[in-house]
Amino acid sequence: MNPARIAAHFALTATVALAALSTAHAAPQVVGDDADSVQIKAKSGYKVAPNEFDDYAYSYRLDDGRVIKFSQRVTTFHAQLKGEPKTQIFERAPGVFVTARGTRIEFRDAGETVAITNLERLPMAVAMPATGKVDLAAR
Structure with a gap:
């Protein structure tokens, strides 16, 4: 050559x-006029190992008394505040998940506790104001 x-x-x-x-x-890019939404275009490349989600598939009580439950159906994962609709969560790293609207869920202490950032972005009948704090929950 x-x-x-x-x-x-x-x-x-x-x-x-x-x-x-x-x-x-x-x-992530902002979708439309809703600055509280993010568009997830591609997977992170991380895959939950078989039985890994078993450590997280429980109900957790938030500091304000509400209960959030995490569940798995085949290869999809969900979060649900008691009395509210389920929302799909997507794996990002070991113990770390996000929703399409930008809620970040991080399981700690082998699944004994969970830290939730942007909890107000989960589907709820009564919208919560954005607080900028991390909500903690325990089994």
């Missing part, structure tokens, strides 16, 4: 690699 063709090939390869890298690390 001639040196000019080799250089052109490496330049093209580098451009494609950089484009793929920037797409993979893009931040």
Whole structure:
């Protein structure tokens, strides 16, 4: 191969690699006018190991007395405040899940406690104001 063709090939390869890298690390985009929503475009690449969710599939009592339950149906995971609709949660890392609307759920202490960020983004009959705090719950 001639040196000019080799250089052109490496330049093209580098451009494609950089484009793929920037797409993979893009931040979630706001959907429409609802600044409280995020669009999840791709999976994190993390997969829950068989039986891993067994440590989390319990009911937890929040500091304010409400109860949140976590469940699994085949390969999907859900969170549900008592008396409210279920919402799907997506695995991001060991013990870490998120909802499509941006609630972050992090199980701690082998599933004994859970920290929930943006709890107000879960489906609820009565909307909660955003507080910016992390809600803690225990089994």
